[in-house]
Amino acid sequence: xxxxxxxxxxxxxxxxxxxxxxxxxxxxxxxxxxxxxxxxxxxxxxxxxxxxxxxxxxxxxxxxxxxxxxxxxxxxxxxxxxxxxxxxxxxxxxxxxxxxxxxxxxxxxxxxxxxxxxxxxxxxxxxxxxxxxxxxxxxxxxxxxxxxxxxxxxxxxxxxxxxxxxxxxxxxxxxxxxxxxxxxxxxxxxxxxxxxxxxxxxxxxxxxxxxxxxxxxxxxxxxxxxxxxxxxxxxxxxxxxxxxxxxxxxxxxxxxxxxxxxxxxxxxxxxxxxxxxxxxxxx
Amino acid sequence: xxxxxxxxxxxxxxxxxxxxxxxxxxxxxxxxxxxxxxxxxxxxxxxxxxxxxxxxxxxxxxxxxxxxxxxxxxxxxxxxxxxxxxxxxxxxxxxxxxxxxxxxxxxxxxxxxxxxxxxxxxxxxxxxxxxxxxxxxxxxxxxxxxxxxxxxxxxxxxxxxxxxxxxxxxxxxxxxxxxxxxxxxxxxxxxxxxxxxxxxxxxxxxxxxxxxxxxxxxxxxxxxxxxxxxxxxxxxxxxxxxxxxxxxxxxxxxxxxxxxxxxxxx
Numbered sequence: 122x123x124x125x126x127x128x129x130x131x132x133x134x135x136x137x138x139x140x141x142x143x144x145x146x147x148x149x150x151x152x153x154x155x156x157x158x159x160x161x162x163x164x165x166x167x168x169x170x171x172x173x174x175x176x177x178x179x180x181x182x183x184x185x186x187x188x189x190x191x192x193x194x195x196x197x198x199x200x201x202x203x204x205x206x207x208x209x210x211x212x213x214x215x216x217x218x219x220x221x222x223x224x225x226x227x228x229x230x231x232x233x234x235x236x237x238x239x240x241x242x243x244x245x246x247x248x249x250x251x252x253x254x255x256x257x258x259x260x261x262x263x264x265x266x267x268x269x270x271x272x273x274x275x276x277x278x279x280x281x282x283x284x285x286x287x288x289x290x291x292x293x294x295x296x297x298x299x300x301x302x303x304x305x306x307x308x309x310x311x312x313x314x315x316x317x318x319x320x321x322x323x324x325x326x327x328x329x330x331x332x333x334x335x336x337x338x339x340x341x342x343x344x345x346x347x348x349x350x351x352x353x354x355x356x357x358x359x360x361x362x363x364x365x366x367x368x369x370x371x372x373x374x375x376x377x378x379x380x381x382x383x384x385x386x387x388x389x390x391x392x393x394x395x396x397x398x399x400x401x402x403x404x
Numbered sequence: 405x406x407x408x409x410x411x412x413x414x415x416x417x418x419x420x421x422x423x424x425x426x427x428x429x430x431x432x433x434x435x436x437x438x439x440x441x442x443x444x445x446x447x448x449x450x451x452x453x454x455x456x457x458x459x460x461x462x463x464x465x466x467x468x469x470x471x472x473x474x475x476x477x478x479x480x481x482x483x484x485x486x487x488x489x490x491x492x493x494x495x496x497x498x499x500x501x502x503x504x505x506x507x508x509x510x511x512x513x514x515x516x517x518x519x520x521x522x523x524x525x526x527x528x529x530x531x532x533x534x535x536x537x538x539x540x541x542x543x544x545x546x547x548x549x550x551x552x553x554x555x556x557x558x559x560x561x562x563x564x565x566x567x568x569x570x571x572x573x574x575x576x577x578x579x580x581x582x583x584x585x586x587x588x589x590x591x592x593x594x595x596x597x598x599x600x601x602x603x604x605x606x607x608x609x610x611x612x613x614x615x616x617x618x619x620x621x622x623x624x625x626x627x628x629x630x631x632x633x634x635x636x637x638x639x640x641x642x643x644x645x646x647x648x649x650x651x652x653x654x655x656x657x658x659x660x661x662x663x664x665x666x667x668x669x670x
Contacts (some may be wrong), residue, residue: 171499173665193407197501206492211425212418223414224500247425263496 122185124149124271124302125170130179132165139165141326142179149270152293152303152319154334156310158396162326163306164204164275170304171201171273197226200269200301202260204276207375209259210249214240217248218262225267237295238262239288258289271302278312290315320388321369324396338391343396346386350379408503415510423514428577429480433518437475438529441468444594445534451544453596455629460596461534466624467593468526470616473555474584476518481511481563482580487573508564515560519552524572536624544623547640551619554647558612562656568661588608592617598634612626615643 125147132140140162142260148152155163160266167173169181172188186195201281209217222228235244238258243251248259261277274293278286286309293316297303303370307313313320314334330338345363349356349370360366363383370378386394423429441464488494497507509585530536539545570576588594590604591614597605608614621629622638630638 173498193501193503196499199499201496201499203492203499205655206496208488208491208493208496209422210491211422216418216421220414220418221500224411224502226501267501303618 122149123147123182124151124184125153125168125180125304126180127170128180130166130169130181131177132162132169132174133177138326140176141329143323143326145321145328145331147302147304149302150297151318152297152316154305154307154313154320155323156307156320156392157323161323161393163323166323167273167275167304167306167404171199172196174383197224197267198270200264200267202222202264202272202277203247203275205257205279206260207249208254212249213245213247214251214259214262215244217259218266221263222266227268228266229268231266234262236264237265237292239285239292243404254278254285257281258285259291261292265296265301269301271304272296273304273306275306276308277305278307278309286312310387310392314388320391322395330395337388338395344386345383347381347383351379355380408505408509411502411506412509413515415506416513419510420517422586423480423518428483429518429531433476433522434525437468437522437624438473438525438628440525441465441526441529442533445530447498449534453629454632454642456626457533458625458629458632461530462536462625463596463621465526465530465534465536466620467588467591467617469523470555470591470613470620471584471588471593472526473616474520474521474554474559474587474613476522477515477556477559478563478566480515480518481560482566482570482589483576485564485567486570486576488613489663489666490573498664511564512557512560517534519556523552537636539623547619548623551616551623551643551647553641554644554651555612555616555619558647558650558654561651561658562612565654565661566657568663568667587611592621596632598632612647615639615646619643 123146125145127146128144130140130143131138132224143162145153154261155166157163165174169176170183170188174192182199183191184195186192187383188195206320212220214235215231218231222231235241238261240251240255240258242261243255248256250318251259257277257280261274264272264274278289281289290312293303293305297316303316305313305316317334319331320334320337322329332338342362344359347358347360347366347370358366367378367381367383370381423433432499444464445461450466451460453460453463454457481601485494531538531598539548570579579620587608590600590608591611592600592608593598593613597608597614597617600608605614618633618638619640621633630636633639
């Protein structure tokens with residue numbers, strides 16, 4: 122059984138269709154990244170799955186339960202990291218994590234969780250004195266304290282420095298190893314590429330592509346880009362047979378090709394190409 | 405049920421911790437009522453209020469204790485909850501395996517503890533600075549206890565209901581504080597009630613604070629001082645009826661209107 126099933130999910134706010142006939146599944150232990158421009162419907166979709174919003178139509182199941190009617194036992198199996206919160210300011214990291222452990226039937230050890238999110242040295246700091254990235258890690262700590270089966274991460278690394286982001290990725294990977302199902306919403310393509318088993322691109326309320334990061338938008342089968350310097354000028358060519366192209370180039374230029382590089386389109390190139398085709402969307 | 409109570413107790417603990425670390429609570433919870441008591445007591449304290457040697461400091465102490473009910477319940481909740489709605493507290497709680505009743509138990513616990521602390525401070529100031537005699541009969545203290553409980557319950561449910569009025573957390577105190585001030589001015593806290601215009605007395609009689617101040621005067625003033633009440637008696641029975649009415653009405657109202665999410669977000 123899938124951990125998350127979404128079929129024909131539609132949600133409108135007045136005239137605005139926020140989510141339009143969205144379908145996807147997330148297997149147990151899988152990490153699905155939802156990518157899309159602001160206002161694409163990512164947060165609405167996630168909030169329906171978390172039980173915060175009622176879908177207008179469609180069938181949604183999280184761990185086999187309709188989120189809108191999910192009871193406390195169902196909630197005890199979820200971990201939710203919402204977009205940037207500012208609550209709990211007067212509490213220290215340790216107080217907050219310990220307190221939130223009390224809500225769950227089988228919580229993880231608070232100290233271990235504090236260490237796991239890299240806040241060990243900040244355990245006694247008040248949460249309103251943490252930096253943006255540290256505060257976000259506290260949110261993640263509170264999301265995983267209940268040892269959830271399904272973890273929702275809504276833009277978890279906003280405000281992280283590169284080193285903190287890498288540490289965070291290691292943390293999420295360790296959760297994946299432990300079998301946690303993860304629905305990740307993010308703006309960072311490198312994050313999706315590193316963490317997600319599959320990526321769903323959502324724009325204008327619809328899923329326009331859903332595949333593994335390496336296959337998304339026909340990326341693996343796609344063309345390669347060859348770039349080099351010729352006569353002091355940067356040159357670039359797209360080709361579906363880069364090996365032959367480079368061989369021919371070497372022959373033509375007679376030896377070493379200056380500044381030669383061959384690369385496949387990055388996830389970002391692919392993503393931008395996907396959403397570029399849509400009217401009225403912007404990343 | 406057990407779980408609701410267990411988490412309710414956890415909520416009381418965390419609410420208190422957050423309350424006493426927030427400078428705004430510390431000011432409204434302790435410093436402000438104390439400063440008011442000292443200022444009014446020092447300026448008008450020796451003025452006679454119209455019966456025997458009862459002074460305005462005694463009269464005002466009763467009014468400030470009644471105000472303490474309003475500060476720690478209605479004002480506290482009607483300002484704090486809109487902020488919690490805005491800063492993500494309520495949304496976070498909604499996503500947790502917590503019975504919603506636990507949240508409300510936490511608020512009730514916070515209100516009662518904050519009130520006990522505030523009354524203790526006010527009584528200490530009254531006794532130490534103004535030489536006020538505390539009641540010696542157990543009956544008066546019993547009345548003090550049930551009036552406090554009923555007052556706190558009614559103003560708590562009203563605070564929960566009113567918390568839907570301020571649209572933003574930051575603006576909440578600008579809406580709530582003037583209401584509390586107007587009630588204090590018209591209910592016999594800052595002025596002697598029987599010296600107010602009749603229409604003002606009638607207005608104040610609708611709301612809990614007037615009945616709270618009157619009952620607290622019954623507790624802290626000599627028996628015969630009822631001659632300075634408008635009706636000439638303490639009307640303790642009426643006080644019970646009015647406060648119970650507000651408790652029931654406020655409870656139903658709170659059930660109907662309380663929101664976990666900001667307006668316009670769902």
